[in-house]
Each structure stands twice: as C-alpha cells, then as structure tokens.
Amino acid sequence: MKCPSHQNFTSISRHYRAILRSCIRHADLDTGEKLHSLSITTGLTSDPNTCLTNALFQFYCSFGKTSHAHHLFDRIPHSHWDIVDWTTLMTCYARNGFPENTINLFVEMQSAGLRFDGVTVMCTCNACAKLGNLALGAQIHCYIIKLGLIIGVKECNSIMDMYVKCRKMEEAKRVFEEVTERSVVSWTVILGGVIKWEGVKSGWLLFNEMPERNEVAWTVMIAGFVENGFIAHAFSLLSEMIFEWKFNLNHVSLCSILSGCVQSGDVMIGEWIHVYALKEKGNEINIMVATALIDMYAKCGRIGRAEQVFKKMSYRNVVAWNSMLNGLAVHGRGKDVLNIFPQMVKEAKPDVLTFMSVLSACSHAGLVDQGRYYFNRLQSVYGIKPTIEHYACMVDLLGRAGFLEEADRLIMEMPMLPNEFVLGSLLGSCHVHGKFQLGECLMRKLVEIDPQNTEYHILLSNMYTMAGKKEKANSLRQVLTKKGERKIPGVSSIHVHGQVYQFTSGDKSHPQSSEIYVMLKEMIQRLRLAGYIPNTTCQNFSAYYNGEGNADAEEEKEQALFSHSEKLAICFGLLNTKPGVPLYIFKNLRICQDCHSAVKIISKIYNREITIRDRSRFHCFKQGLCSCGDHW
DNA sequence: TTAGGGTTAG
Numbered sequence: 001m002k003c004p005s006h007q008n009f010t011s012i013s014r015h016y017r018a019i020l021r022s023c024i025r026h027a028d029l030d031t032g033e034k035l036h037s038l039s040i041t042t043g044l045t046s047d048p049n050t051c052l053t054n055a056l057f058q059f060y061c062s063f064g065k066t067s068h069a070h071h072l073f074d075r076i077p078h079s080h081w082d083i084v085d086w087t088t089l090m091t092c093y094a095r096n097g098f099p100e101n102t103i104n105l106f107v108e109m110q111s112a113g114l115r116f117d118g119v120t121v122m123c124t125c126n127a128c129a130k131l132g133n134l135a136l137g138a139q140i141h142c143y144i145i146k147l148g149l150i151i152g153v154k155e156c157n158s159i160m161d162m163y164v165k166c167r168k169m170e171e172a173k174r175v176f177e178e179v180t181e182r183s184v185v186s187w188t189v190i191l192g193g194v195i196k197w198e199g200v201k202s203g204w205l206l207f208n209e210m211p212e213r214n215e216v217a218w219t220v221m222i223a224g225f226v227e228n229g230f231i232a233h234a235f236s237l238l239s240e241m242i243f244e245w246k247f248n249l250n251h252v253s254l255c256s257i258l259s260g261c262v263q264s265g266d267v268m269i270g271e272w273i274h275v276y277a278l279k280e281k282g283n284e285i286n287i288m289v290a291t292a293l294i295d296m297y298a299k300c301g302r303i304g305r306a307e308q309v310f311k312k313m314s315y316r317n318v319v320a321w322n323s324m325l326n327g328l329a330v331h332g333r334g335k336d337v338l339n340i341f342p343q344m345v346k347e348a349k350p351d352v353l354t355f356m357s358v359l360s361a362c363s364h365a366g367l368v369d370q371g372r373y374y375f376n377r378l379q380s381v382y383g384i385k386p387t388i389e390h391y392a393c394m395v396d397l398l399g400r401a402g403f404l405e406e407a408d409r410l411i412m413e414m415p416m417l418p419n420e421f422v423l424g425s426l427l428g429s430c431h432v433h434g435k436f437q438l439g440e441c442l443m444r445k446l447v448e449i450d451p452q453n454t455e456y457h458i459l460l461s462n463m464y465t466m467a468g469k470k471e472k473a474n475s476l477r478q479v480l481t482k483k484g485e486r487k488i489p490g491v492s493s494i495h496v497h498g499q500v501y502q503f504t505s506g507d508k509s510h511p512q513s514s515e516i517y518v519m520l521k522e523m524i525q526r527l528r529l530a531g532y533i534p535n536t537t538c539q540n541f542s543a544y545y546n547g548e549g550n551a552d553a554e555e556e557k558e559q560a561l562f563s564h565s566e567k568l569a570i571c572f573g574l575l576n577t578k579p580g581v582p583l584y585i586f587k588n589l590r591i592c593q594d595c596h597s598a599v600k601i602i603s604k605i606y607n608r609e610i611t612i613r614d615r616s617r618f619h620c621f622k623q624g625l626c627s628c629g630d631h632w
Numbered sequence: 633t634t635a636g637g638g639t640t641a642g
Contacts, residue, residue, distance in 0.1 A: 119633050153635080217637085223638095353641055354640090
C-alpha cells in the first residue's frame with residue numbers, strides 16, 4: 001500500500017475524529033472499533049502526536065473500556081497530557097467498577113505536580129465514596145478549605161456523598177448547611193444518607209420538606225420503604241409518583257427498587273416492577289433490569305420465576321448468568337448449575353463470581369467430585385487465579401462431605417493466609433463430624449483472627465457437650481461470661497398479605513401472641529405423633545443465653561427449642577393464610593438442626609410448602625422433604 | 633469531562 005502523504009493524514013484523521021464523536025453520540029461501539037483497527041493498519045496512529053489518539057481515548061472512555069482507554073492514555077505524549085485527559089480516565093475507572101484505579105491516578109497526578117480542578121474533586125470523591133475511603137476524601141475536603149478554594153454545588157454534592165457513604169452524617173450535613181444554592185441533588189444525597197443511617201421514618205420527614213423532587217428523589221424514597229418492609233407505603237408512593245406526578249421509571253429506578261425487594265424479601269413490589277418493565281418495553285426488558293429481576297425472584301424464593309425471566313432474555317452477559325447460577329446454587333440445585341454451565345461458556349466468559357456459584361452449588365448439593373474437577377481447572381482452563389473465596393468454597397465442600405483432612409491440607413497449601421470464613425467453615429464441619437482435635441486447633445486460630453466473634457466458642461462448646469465433655473464446655477462458657485458477649489438474636493420475618501411480621505425467639509410481643517402459642521402447642525403435639533423427637537443436643541447455649549441458668553432440665557431446653565423464631569413465624573403464617581398457601585420466611589441466622597427436621601414434618605402434616613431463606617441458602621420444604629436434601 | 637438512585641458474592 002502506498003503511504004499517504006502528511007496532508008492526507010491530517011485530513012483523514014480529522015474525518016476519523018468526527019466519526020468517533022458520532023459513534024459516542026449514537027452508542028456505536030462497533031463502528032468505532034473498526035475505525036480503530038483501520039487506523040492501525042493504515043499507520044494513522046503510528047504518530048502519537050496525532051489528535052486521533054486522543055479521540056480514540058475519549059471514545060473508549062465513553063464506552064467504559066478501561067484497559068483500551070488506559071493504553072491510549074499512555075500513548076498520548078506526556079507533554080500533551082492535560083487535566084481533562086486525567087479526569088476523563090479517572091471518571092472512566094470510577095464509573096466502571098475500578099475506583100481504586102481512580103485513586104491511584106489521583107495520587108500519580110499529585111506527584112506529577114498537577115493541580116486539581118472541580119472535576120478531579122468530583123471523580124475522586126466519587127471513588128472515595130465507592131471505596132469508603134474517608135481518609136483521602138476528608139483530606140481533599142480539608143485541602144479545599146485550607147486553600148480557600150471556591151467550589152460549586154456539584155463539588156459540594158460529591159463531597160457530601162462521600163461523607164454519607166462513609167457514614168459521616170454530621171460532616172455531610174455541615175457541608176449541606178454551608179451550600180447556599182442547594183440543588184435537588186444536594187437534598188437527594190442527604191435523603192439517601194438519612195434513610196440509610198437514621199431510618200426510613202426520618203427520611204420520610206425529610207422527603208416532605210424537600211423544595212423540589214425529581215424521579216431520583218422519588219426512587220430513593222420508594223426503595224427506602226421497600227428495603228425496610230413498608231410495602232403499603234411503597235405502593236402508595238409508587239402510584240403517586242407515576243400517576244399523579246407523571247414520572248417514569250427508568251432502568252436505574254427499576255433496578256434500585258428491585259434491589260430493595262431483595263433486602264426485604266418482598267416479592268409483591270418485585271412482581272409489580274416486572275409488569276411495569278414488560279409494559280414499557282414489551283418482551284425485551286433491559287438486561288440490567290432482567291438481571292435484577294432474576295436476582296430478586298431467586299432471593300425471594302421464586303426460583304422458577306427467575307428461570308422464566310432468564311430464558312426469555314435474548315442476550316445474556318456474565319452478570320445475568322452469574323445471577324442465575326447463584327440463584328440455582330442457593331436453592332440447592334447444584335446439578336442444574338453444572339448442567340447449564342457448558343451453555344454459559346458458549347455465551348459469556350465465566351469470571352471469579354461464576355466459579356463461586358459453581359463451587360458453592362457443588363457444596364450445597366454434596367457434589368464433591370465435580371467441585372474438585374472445576375477447582376482444579378480454574379487456572380489452567382478458565383484462566384482464573386483462585387481467590388480466597390474459592391478456597392473457602394472448596395474447604396466448605398470438602399468439610400461438609402467429611403473430607404476434613406483434605407480440607408485442612410488445602411488450607412495449608414493455600415498461597416494466602418486463611419481468613420475467618422475459611423477456618424470458620426472447617427470448624428463447622430468439625431462440629432458436624434465430631435473432630436475435636438482439629439476443632440480445638442481451629443478455634444485457637446480463629447480467636448486470634450476474630451476475637452469479637454463468639455460463634456466459634458459456641459460451636460466448640462456444643463461439640464464438647466455432645467461428646468459429654470461437660471468440664472470443657474463449662475470452661476468455654478466462662479470465657480464468654482467474662483467477655484460479656486451475647487449471641488446475635490435469631491429473627492424470622494414472614495410476609496403475609498403484603499406485610500412483614502418479625503419474630504424473635506420466645507417472642508410474645510405480637511397482638512396475636514396467645515393464639516400463636518396455642519397453635520404452637522397443638523403443632524408440637526401433632527409433630528410428636530408424627531415421630532418428631534426434639535433435638536436438644538445443641539441447645540445448652542441458647543438456653544444459657546436466654547438467662548435460664550438451670551438449663552440442664554431437658555424440658556426447659558425443649559421449650560427454648562419450641563419457641564425458636566422460625567417456628568413462631570410458621571404458626572403465625574398458618575393462622576393467617578388459607579390452607580395450601582405457601583409460606584415464605586426469612587431468617588438472619590442459619591436454621592438449626594431441630595427446626596430443619598421439625599419443618600420437614602410440618603410441611604407434610606399441614607400440607608404446606610414452606611420456604612425458609614436462612615443466612616446462607618434456601619430450604620424449600622414440601623411433603624416432608626427439603627430441597628437441600630439435608631446437605632447444609 | 634459535569635454531582636444524586638442501578639444488575640451478580642462476601
């Protein structure tokens with residue numbers, strides 16, 4: 001090919017830049033990339049002085065292609081770098097999930113002696129907010145005050161947001177007070193913080209004080225109600241926003257509200273959002289909304305609905321696949337995860353999270369060989385360096401299945417130091433499989449790593465109790481008494497007719513309490529007739545914590561078991577729903593062994609499907625069986 | 633270049 005003359009270069013380069021600007025405007029990544037290839041083959045970009053490099057850099061930044069953008073940034077001669085180039089790359093990193101790179105660039109920029117401007121403040125504070133990096137955020141704020149720099153409302157808003165995300169409400173409010181011309185964004189930043197850190201009720205008072213409210217403010221308020229289980233309020237606000245104020249929900253609002261549903265476990269609002277999204281967009285829902293729907297349905301116990309949404313998607317990226325795989329994994333559908341995984345490989349490149357779902361699916365379903373198979377191929381076949389989370393999944397898988405020595409060996413071979421999740425998981429397995437020596441050794445290490453956590457003492461003490469080693473169990477109790485620490489109380493929530501009801505162990509605060517306890521008594525009788533034997537082996541600590549000092553009496557232990565929060569929630573559900581209606585319960589801790597076997601029988605004798613989401617997974621009880629197949 | 637609400641885990 002004949003080499004174009006310099007004049008040609010300049011004119012072609014000008015055309016290319018115009019096309020790239022148009023690609024940005026029309027979200028046309030494909031054409032821009034083709035143009036980039038063409039510019040390389042024709043030698044247009046060989047001269048780094050050309051403005052084309054800068055245009056390509058801007059182009060990749062606008063599409064969030066961080067590595068391409070950074071490569072081009074490096075190709076711009078350093079003498080040509082200006083503050084716009086720096087902040088464009090920093091914003092690109094902050095927006096696309098790499099806020100630590102934004103911070104690194106900020107530090108680099110400072111050491112290069114460049115002064116920062118308002119945009120630098122905004123994107124760096126945004127990165128600090130995302131990372132919870134209060135130290136740097138506050139430092140930038142102090143620097144601005146010290147130098148007496150005059151900044152506008154936008155910069156103030158990002159500083160406020162940084163404080164809000166770092167849970168420094170007083171500082172955020174102080175900045176808010178100082179802003180003379182507050183915008184709707186200033187108010188919304190504070191609103192979000194108040195809802196999160198001071199409660200949804202305080203947020204509601206503030207929302208009503210706001211001089212102006214746009215769709216973001218409405219979305220924040222609604223999501224706040226949904227997250228906190230105020231479903232009726234959320235519904236009335238949603239209809240006011242849409243029908244009276246004529247606001248639309250965009251894909252961000254939809255995702256935000258769906259994420260609230262996941263927090264509170266409410267599926268009613270989630271279904272409403274699903275219908276809205278279908279009405280707006282027909283059959284093709286935005287990929288992020290569809291992914292949020294999959295996550296919401298899966299985490300609200302409706303795995304079948306999640307699968308329906310997933311199957312209807314015409315294009316599925318790695319995030320969509322991960323949501324589906326994770327949903328199936330927490331529902332104990334390990335075999336399905338392994339069955340659809342080859343399909344995923346054809347459609348998207350599996351990442352770190354994919355394998356966490358695959359390995360935890362194997363773990364929850366007891367598929368040891370398959371787990372080993374994928375773990376051994378992580379690096380060699382999929383090019384993924386195993387993280388500590390992968391090791392934790394693997395230790396969990398091996399430990400649950402009784403391969404404790406293999407799990408222990410794996411911990412020794414790990415290239416990083418084990419954390420409390422890895423060791424805690426193995427201690428749990430020692431508890432199940434009665435391995436004292438290993439258990440004792442693990443607990444010593446765990447106490448060093450995480451001295452505040454009392455769960456490990458409880459586990460080990462229960463192990464001693466089960467083995468009849470009362471002295472050792474008692475000495476551990478004394479350690480806890482000295483420390484004065486208390487166990488996190490178990491709370492179960494149940495959704496009935498769009499309302500959330502919460503129960504703690506032995507709870508008598510509900511207005512229907514007497515009815516609930518009558519129901520409970522009757523239920524225990526029916527359970528006993530059906531062959532249920534209370535499992536009090538792990539009960540000594542609960543009774544102890546309930547303040548029942550003479551907890552040795554078997555009957556007291558049984559009573560404590562009977563009033564576990566999930567049993568109370570089930571009684572409430574049975575009393576307040578029609579026969580055959582499935583019950584959905586959410587628990588903050590792991591379901592105990594006794595409740596697990598009791599609920600299996602309850603599902604049969606009351607002919608109800610009962611789904612319990614505990615801290616780590618779902619248990620769907622149906623006709624005397626649990627979907628976890630007792631692997632948990 | 634332009635602040636606030638957003639999808640996968642822990």
